[in-house]
Amino acid sequence: MQPSAAASVPASDPQYDERLTAPPAWWVLAALAGVAGGLIMLPLGTLPMLGGVILAGALACMAVSSYGSARVRVVAGSLVAGDARIPVSALGEPEVLDAEEARAWRTYRADTRAFMLLRGYIPGAVRVVVTDPADPTPYVYLSSRDPKALAAALTDVRAQARK
Template identity: 70%
Template sequence: MQLSAENYDERLTAPRSWWVITGLIGISGGLILLPLGALPMLGGLIGAAALAAVAVSSYGSARIRVVAGSLIAGDARLPLSALGPAEPLDADEARAWRTHKADPRAFMLLRSYVPTAVRIPVTDPQDPTPYLYLSTRNPEALVAELSK
């Protein structure tokens, strides 16, 4: 059996401004250790920048993929047969589903820096999750791929 190639693949990378903040955190780490001398200052700069970069990189490593008849979103992996029709959400509707319309049982791959999303009902009666909320920069492409 040969697996099909990936049909949809999106990485929810952190915005560039977060990387600028990472640099500023590195500078802050260096300035904190400046009174101890040049070598501790350099260590503080490198250490603080490295820790901040790891945090930003790991948070921005979330992926959404549709491959081989499955939807893989973060830690969730569901067969497409267990999903209902996907609904693209514009910025206002996505905000509503993140706040007052949200169900605490829902699986949410939420990134605050991505304003649009997709809501996908889970139709499997064995799964207590009512729907998936996935932040995505291109909701129409993801809905089109899921409806194939």
């Protein structure tokens, strides 16, 4: 999750890489969903109960895993956030947001045109203004457990791109 030293890393290696994994409590809830599935099927017998535990648990684990699989990377002159790939030349200076500012930008300050990769369980975030005049997106909002490192990696890549 730490940005790599720019001088010793080839351009294709990520300078920042973070997976926005779900918190451990969500996995506990997924296990409890499996138990609930088993209890629902209990009146039908032991075998259906086992099937309920396995099916409900597997579905809940797949949902938690899918939601927690989003990645934020700075690689090869681009910011890759989820499925979006944005060249750093189209971005302005990154702004590190603490928990309170991040909450404000997620709620009452939010612009519906903005690209947001947010996870409510991650308190910090980075907001980067989109400077491309052809793009109607005003800014990019990214949840991050280490927003300072993400902002530093974006700044480093922008500085390298200008050289």
